[in-house]
Amino acid sequence: MSAGPRVIAAVLAGGVGARMGAPSPKQLLPLEGRPIIEHSIAAFEASPEVDEIVVLMVEEYVGRVEDIVAEAGFSKVSRVLPGGATRTDTSYAALSAMAGAADSDLALLHDAARPLVRAGTITACVAALGAAGAVGVAVPSADTVVRVAPGRTGGEVIAQTPDRSRLRRMQTPQGFRLGVARRAYELAMADPSLVATDDCGVVLRYLPEEEVRIVPGEETNIKVTNPGDVEVAETLLRRMRAHADPGAPS
Numbered sequence: 600m601s602a603g604p605r606v607i608a609a610v611l612a613g614g615v616g617a618r619m620g621a622p623s624p625k626q627l628l629p630l631e632g633r634p635i636i637e638h639s640i641a642a643f644e645a646s647p648e649v650d651e652i653v654v655l656m657v658e659e660y661v662g663r664v665e666d667i668v669a670e671a672g673f674s675k676v677s678r679v680l681p682g683g684a685t686r687t688d689t690s691y692a693a694l695s696a697m698a699g700a701a702d703s704d705l706a707l708l709h710d711a712a713r714p715l716v717r718a719g720t721i722t723a724c725v726a727a728l729g730a731a732g733a734v735g736v737a738v739p740s741a742d743t744v745v746r747v748a749p750g751r752t753g754g755e756v757i758a759q760t761p762d763r764s765r766l767r768r769m770q771t772p773q774g775f776r777l778g779v780a781r782r783a784y785e786l787a788m789a790d791p792s793l794v795a796t797d798d799c800g801v802v803l804r805y806l807p808e809e810e811v812r813i814v815p816g817e818e819t820n821i822k823v824t825n826p827g828d829v830e831v832a833e834t835l836l837r838r839m840r841a842h843a844d845p846g847a848p849s
């Protein structure tokens with residue numbers, strides 16, 4: 600149990616995994632013999648900073664995840680609830696599930712599709728929330744990233760090559776003082792033009808006065824997205840275990 604604010608993690612698993620193209624949501628695919636979502640929940644279950652976990656799952660598979668939670672003996676999981684139509688809707692549902700918590704408590708929102716998150720990354724997020732209302736895990740980009748525009752004669756052309764040294768690729772967890780996340784999401788959900796691909800982006804857009812801190816992440820914290828990513832994740836997990844890495848996923 601942590602001292603100070605209560606820390607509630609939400610494992611976001613409301614997506615159907617269209618890009619993976621598997622018959623069931625990708626978070627149920629086996630990774631070294633256990634469903635991907637079980638690895639993701641296990642990381643927060645094992646984290647000494649985390650007090651409670653809520654899981655948001657595609658509605659028709661809620662019962663399946665309840666079984667996974669019971670069989671794994673995850674004692675911190677308080678509820679498995681249906682996710683929303685978009686990731687942003689699922690994040691909002693997660694925050695709504697935390698209605699009983701104080702504004703000063705902390706929420707960590709994590710993609711179920713990132714089963715390789717390390718213990719140290721969760722610890723670093725919670726520590727950073729001591730000095731900031733919003734934090735996001737991110738890694739530098741090894742590739743040059745460009746902004747594109749439609750070409751004059753069709754196709755795409757490069758419109759801008761931003762300074763790579765200032766670019767980061769966002770991962771999860773992304774953590775918030777609950778009061779900050781609640782205010783941002785209230786504004787976001789009332790905005791008919793809302794477009795968001797992560798939760799830090801919602802805070803940045805709707806609470807521009809709020810500093811969103813970056814916590815350095817790990818290249819291994821991949822988001823299982825496309826066919827082949829499960830094999831990549833298995834290779835990474837085996838390597839982390841083989842190196843007896845103390846912060847490696849279980």
Ligand SMILES: Nc1ccn([C@@H]2O[C@H](COP(=O)(O)OP(=O)(O)OP(=O)(O)O)[C@@H](O)[C@H]2O)c(=O)n1
Nearest residue numbers: 612613614615616617618684685686689711712
């Ligand atoms: N309505 C949604 C959509 C996504 N997610 C979750 O957000 C994470 C990152 O999303 P992504 O990798 O895009 O998952 P999917 O939406 O399932 O994939 P796709 O876009 O290929 O359908 C995943 O853990 C996913 O389950 C969610 O909780 N609710």
Ligand SMILES: C[C@](O)(CO)[C@H](O)COP(=O)(O)O
Nearest residue numbers: 686710769770771796797822
């Ligand atoms: C939140 C996220 O993982 C940060 O990189 C990412 O934006 C999720 O995007 P997705 O399209 O929902 O996979």
